[in-house]
Amino acid sequence: MEKILVSACLMGDLVRYDGGHQQLVNKTFEQWQHEGRLVKVCPEVVGGLSTPRAPAERVLKDNLVIDVSGKDVTHAFTRGANIALSICLEQQIKYALLKDSSPSCGSNTIYDGRFTGSKISGVGLTTELLRQHDIEVYSENTVLLLAEKLTHNEKKFS
Ligand code: SF4
Secondary structure (H helix, E strand, O other): OOOEEEEHHHHOOOOOOOOOOOOOOOHHHHHHHHHOOEEEEOHHHHOOOOOOOOOEEEEHHHOEEEEOOOOEOHHHHHHHHHHHHHHHHHOOOOEEEEOOEOOOOOOOEEEOOOOOOOEEEOOOHHHHHHHHOOOEEEEOOOHHHHHHHHHHHHHHOO
16 A cells, blocks of 8 residues: 655644644545555654744745745755655655645745745745655645556556
8 A cells, every 4th residue: 555645734734834734625635544544744844943934935046945034944944855755765655745835845836936925837845855756746736646646556566
């Protein structure tokens, strides 16, 4: 049975920068949880940031993560990404389901680095690192695609 690395906020943990969560309500997701497939992590929290914390965005042109006060928080984000990768490598996890648009977990879009509320195509630091190690990253918007992939794999190897 394939395990899936999951953004802790999608499982209802109060780890978002604003102290909230982003609980994913989805039958397939609930089934995976019931099966014990889900391994949760919040890269920003394990990277050493507190909750709540100042919102942060990637500044792609400088390869930095900056919070809204202008503080460089790249080190904590990088540390969190490395811990997420270590979890995957230790537990042989090849799939992740991460919250889109986050500067850590985004897999399709991120905010544009100017704190204007505008999104651009891009990925978070954790997603980038996981993909560099051939871990497939999906989001709350592509649960069905991940489900199809797992079903296909499990039929192939059964
Ligand atoms: S870093 Fe990822 S898991 Fe943590 S709150 Fe942000 S989106 Fe959720």
